[in-house]
Amino acid sequence: MTETGTRTTDPPVSRLPPPGEAAPLLDARQITKRFGGLAAVAGVDLAIRKGEILGVIGPNGAGKTTFVNCITGLDKPTSGTILFRGEDITKQPSYAIGRLGIARTFQVVKPLKQLTVRDNVAIGAMFGARGRERTAKQARERAEEVLTRVGLAHRIDHTSSDLTIPDLKRLELAKALAMDPELLFLDEVMAGLNPREIESAMELLRQINRDGVTLFVIEHVMKAIMGVSDRLVVLHYGKKIAEGKPEEIVESPQVIEAYLGERFAKRAKMAGQPERMTREGVFLKASLPEAEAWKPSLPLPGETLLEVRDLASGYGQVQILWNVSLEVRQGEVVALIGANGAGKTTLLYTLSQLVKPKSGAIRFEGRDLTRSRPEKVVGAGIVHVPQGRRLFSGLTVKENLLQGAYLRDDPAGIEEDLEWVFGLLPRLRERASQLAGRLSGGEQQMCAIGRGLMSRPRLLLIDELSLGLAPLIVDHLLDLISQINQKGTTVLLVEQDVQVALEHAHRGYVLETGRVVQSSPAAQLLEDPRIRQAYLGL
């Protein structure tokens, strides 16, 4: 009676929120992480609900891993608050966060190399959420259970440094699971697995989730993330640009933009092409039968500068490039595009001999550079502006530029070129005596290109020109590339933003899973619907 009375006069203030909108397990508010001038994560609000599988996607450099680093205490966020079960954990050290019940895997696997697989996992069981309940011996027994679960029991007594990449990914998962987490962050645990292994990994994730573990899954394997996630979040340039059910996300124009570049998305719209990708479209693989694989056919003006034949390359036992053939002619700008992990960066590394080719041939101006050394390649006139810039952060801008002229011994010419670079990039003249590490992201990229130019290259290899840079700076750098090109330097450009790359190139090559699947004049590639598939449909 009284109850009814209360209800009519005074609506009850429910202590418990309605189901489905329960207080999130983890609530990250306005997380920002800056590295120098670059905001890797910029004001991200993200709530993880108890019991869900939350998928996170976004192009390279979107800030996905940095976000996880912030949550797990490996990087301290520049600003923002993180609540776990309502408790503020923003300032907690990572070991304490681990003990609270948050575990993670590392994208670049971090096995404890000299230890056996069992000991690797036992350490997780020893120090994780329920570590205090276990002796070292019990933890070793627990390790066996976990390893059986992830399908690694047959390797239990192997030293972890002997494992293959897929097994190392399983080991990462096992270590994290052994910590009995309530919330588990998985950073690309499926990269490098074959389709059948991906199927079983997906099933394993669902099982783990059914056992009460909330999952946060970062994954580039679209099929997998679409299949397992209850919800998806899309990060781009450190910002959250979309959030929702997987089927809503794939149709979001913003996501297409994030993956293919703003201008590409606009163009697709204008051309009247369906900017909505169907789910099938996302999964469709733009692979060509071997017989149809591209062979250079169009004769182009200019002499062949760089000729690559059937190049195979990779790291250790992992092969990345398979029979890659391409050529770059004198005076061209050639764009190399393809999805994450297609092998673009590896190709540049192989050309500059930082990664040794397994087979095939590289010829530059008729000279064989297949089995050369990095410094000889520079001497021959090929200069690599690497991804992440790799400046000497403790040296000044001017010193960095002069390092680029290391192999030259014509002081007058060096002086002249320094003036030329300063003329092209006046910002660098202003900052000449500043430490390179203190520059903003865009200035660092300018400095890296300037350093490359200082050796008077015949061919400039540029990896991810626009990565992490604001559109305005990207435009500026692209004008610069055109200027350099008109002065006679040939450019091979790896670029994530397809539109940007193709609009400024004469020709383009599309790389997919380490193979060249297409090659055309840039203008033709811009119109080709298969490009989107190559990017989104891995």
Place this chain on the structure above:
Amino acid sequence: MRAARWILLAAVFASLLVLPRVVTSYKLLTYTTVLCLAIMAQGWNFIGGYTGYAAFGNVAFFGIGAYTTGLLMLSKWQLSFFPALFAGALLSACVATAIGVPVLRLKGHYFAIATLGVAEAFREIAGAWNSVTQGATGIDLPVRSDSAFFYYTALGFVVAGVGLTAYLAKSKLGYGWVAIREDQDAARMLGINTTMFKVAAFALSAVFAAIAGGIIAYQNIHVAPNDFFKIEYTLQMIIACVIGGTGSVWGPLLGAAVYQLLSTFIWSHFLELHPTVLGAIIIFFVVFLPRGLMELLRRLAAVARGGRFGSDILLANVRASRLD
């Protein structure tokens, strides 16, 4: 196999026990020195071997142990040897903790150089603090000419050290140390309080160094800054660990014995080239057996059981030392 190992150990231990009865007391001094080196090396093994932090200043704790032991025995309380020795060990552990908290944040060669600097600082302090340490002249301890006493004391600590290492290696502390050595970020994410674990290893290594310092101080009667804070002691403990096998239970003891044996042998055969030859041998160990003699013994044991020697793994070791 297991039984054979125990019989071998028992035989070695028995012969070590009867040693003072069969050798001259002068010879016994040398053996005591080897045992003290083993104690220091066992200590260094915790921080340098298990935790993977190349501490280059452990002689500081050796010196602190020596001075504290001596000064407390000479003080108005006239402490007897063992209480003084343990007080020195405790003080060393405290100093190591205080230094360790900031210095163990450094990695790689920065940590090595910082610890090197700390050791030099303590040498300067010992030389300059006239009112307590009597400066460069040093202090004179009460005389005890019973060389068997020193020998058995050192042997006792070596045995305790082996026992403690064997226990810790299988404990959570030991697992935590190894995790830090292999990958500090991964260790953190696995829930290991890395700072605390590293400081514990550093403090424990200081305790061992201080005990060795105290024993040698009492045996040598005289303690002076340049003798007890010299970098050679640090180098010897590291070399002993490397030769024997870092991060193993028996490695430091085995390494200390082999190092002393080699050193004596080379002295008598290549007097003038002594440092050169010894250096060459150390380089050989670092390159071909970076995991020490214990690894070689494990290999040989595997062959004895009918397995392979696995020389390919030996080559992998060489490659792992990043020789291009």
